[in-house]
Amino acid sequence: METEKAIMGRRSVRDYMDKPVPEEIAQQILKAGAMAPSAMDKQPCRFIVISDRKKMGELSKKVKDRLGMLGFGARLAERMKVKEDVIFYGAPLLILIAAGRGDEWAAIDCSLAAQNMMLRAYDLGLGSCFIGFARMLNKDEEALRGLGIKDSQELYCPLIFGYPKEWPHPKVREAKVQESIG
Numbered sequence: 001m002e003t004e005k006a007i008m009g010r011r012s013v014r015d016y017m018d019k020p021v022p023e024e025i026a027q028q029i030l031k032a033g034a035m036a037p038s039a040m041d042k043q044p045c046r047f048i049v050i051s052d053r054k055k056m057g058e059l060s061k062k063v064k065d066r067l068g069m070l071g072f073g074a075r076l077a078e079r080m081k082v083k084e085d086v087i088f089y090g091a092p093l094l095i096l097i098a099a100g101r102g103d104e105w106a107a108i109d110c111s112l113a114a115q116n117m118m119l120r121a122y123d124l125g126l127g128s129c130f131i132g133f134a135r136m137l138n139k140d141e142e143a144l145r146g147l148g149i150k151d152s153q154e155l156y157c158p159l160i161f162g163y164p165k166e167w168p169h170p171k172v173r174e175a176k177v178q179e180s181i182g
């Protein structure tokens with residue numbers, strides 16, 4: 001697929017078919033993440049791949065509980081009436097990107113990997129969504145340990161992938177050029 005088509009067509013998907021992502025497709029998405037640029041080519045991203053529904057359900061609950069503590073409870077409860085899993089939207093694949101805690105470039109490095117992965121997923125016929133809420137897991141040491149995320153690491157980019165029930169329409173966005181000098 002042309003890069004332009006992927007960039008213009010990708011949207012966040014929040015409704016997925018009950019169909020697993022084949023291992024070779026997941027590998028291609030991971031490869032796209034690995035190919036992203038990183039500061040000083042340190043390649044700090046570590047990928048945690050989860051396709052176990054039970055595990056995802058547990059993580060979803062932990063995130064929801066944390067959000068509830070922050071007062072997102074009522075709004076989430078409202079959304080719960082429409083969707084069973086308001087965090088991971090029933091996606092069959094969750095990939096968490098972790099890197100060094102306190103590393104000044106880590107958030108940027110992981111985000112570049114994340115965008116590569118979401119575009120590649122689109123290219124392969126899959127939907128995706130960045131789930132920032134799931135960064136709440138950083139506040140849960142036990143959850144991080146259970147995911148194999150070390151004390152020296154932080155979770156930067158949680159991403160879901162899967163086959164969309166429906167593709168959201170592409171959006172048109174314009175660059176907000178603040179200054180054009182020269």
Ligand SMILES: Cc1cc2nc3c(=O)[nH]c(=O)nc-3n(C[C@H](O)[C@H](O)[C@H](O)COP(=O)(O)O)c2cc1C
Nearest residue numbers: 010011012013014087129130131132133134168171
């Ligand atoms: C840093 C970041 C955090 C996000 N967190 C969430 C989230 O927790 N839940 C969610 O449903 N979407 C989340 N999104 C998706 C955005 O809502 C989405 O990208 C935005 O509305 C634009 O829509 P599009 O991706 O379809 O172009 C996040 C996106 C980014 C970049």
